[in-house]
Amino acid sequence: MRTHDYLLVGGGIVGACLAEELARTGASVTVLDAGREAGHATRKAAGVAVPSFRYLDRSDFYQWLCSGQERLYRDIRRLQPAHGEFSVASPILRALRTADAQAYGDRLNAAGAGEWIDSADLPAVAPGMKLPTDRHYLLDPHGLMVDGGRYLEAVRRQCLAAGVTWHQDTTVRALTEDASGVEAVTDNGTLRADRVVLTTGAWSGGPLAPGLPVYPQRGQLVQLETAEKLPCIFSSAFYLAPGVDGRVIVGATEEDTGFHEQCTAGGIGRLLMFAGAALPALADAAPVELRAGLRPATRTGFPLTGRIPGRSRTYVAAGHAGHGLLSARISAEGMAAGLTADDWDALPEEFCPTATSITTHEEGSVV
Numbered sequence: 075m076r077t078h079d080y081l082l083v084g085g086g087i088v089g090a091c092l093a094e095e096l097a098r099t100g101a102s103v104t105v106l107d108a109g110r111e112a113g114h115a116t117r118k119a120a121g122v123a124v125p126s127f128r129y130l131d132r133s134d135f136y137q138w139l140c141s142g143q144e145r146l147y148r149d150i151r152r153l154q155p156a157h158g159e160f161s162v163a164s165p166i167l168r169a170l171r172t173a174d175a176q177a178y179g180d181r182l183n184a185a186g187a188g189e190w191i192d193s194a195d196l197p198a199v200a201p202g203m204k205l206p207t208d209r210h211y212l213l214d215p216h217g218l219m220v221d222g223g224r225y226l227e228a229v230r231r232q233c234l235a236a237g238v239t240w241h242q243d244t245t246v247r248a249l250t251e252d253a254s255g256v257e258a259v260t261d262n263g264t265l266r267a268d269r270v271v272l273t274t275g276a277w278s279g280g281p282l283a284p285g286l287p288v289y290p291q292r293g294q295l296v297q298l299e300t301a302e303k304l305p306c307i308f309s310s311a312f313y314l315a316p317g318v319d320g321r322v323i324v325g326a327t328e329e330d331t332g333f334h335e336q337c338t339a340g341g342i343g344r345l346l347m348f349a350g351a352a353l354p355a356l357a358d359a360a361p362v363e364l365r366a367g368l369r370p371a372t373r374t375g376f377p378l379t380g381r382i383p384g385r386s387r388t389y390v391a392a393g394h395a396g397h398g399l400l401s402a403r404i405s406a407e408g409m410a411a412g413l414t415a416d417d418w419d420a421l422p423e424e425f426c427p428t429a430t431s432i433t434t435h436e437e438g439s440v441v
């Protein structure tokens with residue numbers, strides 16, 4: 075049986091970017107994905123590709139996400155000419171509560187996160203929008219939207235051109251490590267690899283690595299067809315954002331409901347209430363698509379990237395929660411450096427799966 079250098083289990087944006095980085099080094103790489111189409115969360119994502127202020131308290135992580143945005147811009151410049159448009163630039167207007175504006179104001183100013191907008195100037199910045207006056211508004215001209223499905227398809231095509239083998243409709247059922255490699259049992263046969271990386275998104279805590287602390291966080295969103303042109307991405311409790319194809323995206327809920335990925339009246343209702351309150355003209359818009367998807371979340375809020383404790387040859391790159399489109403490339407660069415040169419410095423220490431956080435397994439056991 076042929077031994078591949080790397081098997082990546084999961085072909086979402088995290089697996090695709092990592093496959094491309096590893097293939098660049100000359101390694102033989104195979105991606106196995108359970109779905110009909112590659113990528114679950116990746117195809118469901120809203121696509122707001124800016125670092126969230128919720129991470130401002132963890133300055134290293136916030137900085138890492140800012141660097142992720144630079145890498146994403148680089149991907150856009152590199153991939154769009156060959157594979158078509160998958161992004162749209164748009165300013166982003168963020169509404170902050172007074173307490174948050176006071177707590178984070180200095181850091182936001184130091185980070186160059188945007189320009190504070192006086193409420194008298196809001197009608198010029200966000201025409202047609204009805205924005206609460208008890209908020210503080212920060213306008214960043216460098217907002218960005220990315221269509222996850224199209225971005226993934228562009229990276230997947232790069233992978234194929236670089237010699238990556240890619241199988242859809244192939245679920246990996248079990249992994250067994252021995253001294254010389256890892257055996258992967260799939261629905262379509264058995265493969266061997268020197269090393270395996272779980273890029274299994276929300277399923278990363280499943281049977282292939284029980285106890286790995288990644289869980290599914292449901293996100294629901296609505297796409298609206300409308301003649302209204304959004305002047306900016308508007309981010310508050312939820313967000314309104316211009317999609318790459320001109321629709322308005324209203325997102326997204328954050329729900330801890332296990333692997334139930336259906337939309338609910340309550341979730342969609344809250345999004346539509348928010349949209350209508352922020353931009354009243356959207357009352358006439360047609361909801362053309364409702365989506366629910368499962369983000370790969372972790373309780374710490376950090377991704378998990380590195381070797382799985384108790385395993386010698388099995389790694390994980392998952393847990394990118396609501397910023398996976400933004401951070402897939404920088405995460406893949408760090409993982410590839412770790413895997414190929416044992417240089418893990420580019421990944422913040424907090425991302426390392428710790429021995430205490432998961433159940434360990436004996437080498438050679440079926441996992």
Ligand SMILES: Cc1cc2nc3c(=O)[nH]c(=O)nc-3n(C[C@H](O)[C@H](O)[C@H](O)COP(=O)(O)OP(=O)(O)OC[C@H]3O[C@@H](n4cnc5c(N)ncnc54)[C@H](O)[C@@H]3O)c2cc1C
Nearest residue numbers: 084086088108113115116120121122246275293367398399
């Ligand atoms: C509603 C919603 C809104 C979002 N909005 C944004 C946003 O605005 N900005 C942003 O940056 N991010 C956003 N995200 C998050 C982003 O989509 C994810 O962080 C990112 O797509 C995760 O990529 P992934 O490759 O880890 O997971 P996925 O794309 O889910 O890919 C994992 C793949 O692994 C496969 N798999 C699982 N188990 C197995 C197995 N045993 N064998 C074979 N294959 C397997 C699955 O089939 C799947 O295709 C959003 C997500 C959702 C759901």
